[in-house]
Amino acid sequence: MSRRAVTLARAGLALALSVGPLLRPYEARGKTEPDALPPDLRLFDMSGRSTTLERVCSGGSTLVLFWQLDSRPSRQALIHLHQKLNRLRTRGLNVVGITPSDPSPTREFLQAQGVGYPVWYDPEGRTASGVGLGSVYPSLMLVDARGRVIGRSEGGGDSFDANLTRLLQSGEMRASPGTRPVWVLGAVLAGILIMAWAVGA
Secondary structure (H helix, E strand, O other): OOHHHHHHHHHHHHHHHHHHHHHOOHHHHOOOOOEEOOOOOEEEOOOOOEEEHHHHOOOOOEEEEEOOOOOHHHHHHHHHHHHOHHHHHHOOOEEEEEEOOOHHHHHHHHHHHOOOOOEEEOOOOHHHHHOOOOOOOOEEEEEOOOOEEEEEEEOOHHHHHHHHHHHHHHHHHHHOOOOOOHHHHHHHHHHHHHHHHHHHO
16 A cells, blocks of 8 residues: 555544544533432422422423522512423423422412412422532523433523523533534545545555
8 A cells, every 4th residue: 555545544544533522422522421310309389299309300301490489580580481481391391490488478479470380399498409509599400301400500680591591502402412513424424435545545
């Protein structure tokens, strides 16, 4: 084989090896793997019936809002998600709220606002810290259909909508980790073709 063919073969192999990993899921490329939901985090509905966070998020991809009744930014976030509810559901998302606030006034507020998604009571406020969030209200968490936490965001007010948008965009990228632009696959194929041509030269 000529020196030129050897050089091209090496170049093709290097290209295939360098681009190929981009087609693999992010978990396999050494990035942080999504966290599984802790199985022991208990929640209650406004009537006192018990469940778990795992069960609450088991119906598909779920956007979770952590909020407090006595926090104005939290109340605004709760209503904001209610206003976006149809749009979020169109994107395949379930929406739930979790609050440590007393159920009785919380229930009255939810009824007065006509909030159209379920809100769960976390009496000890353990859920947010249990999924890696601090004590900032409001906060958001995105859970994929496999029950893995794929995004978190803290803060409300003027930044809440921007935080929500970034979280959803990030979640969509992580929910389809194998998807890459067509040119990536094309580059790998080009490398293989170069190698084949070089060997035959």
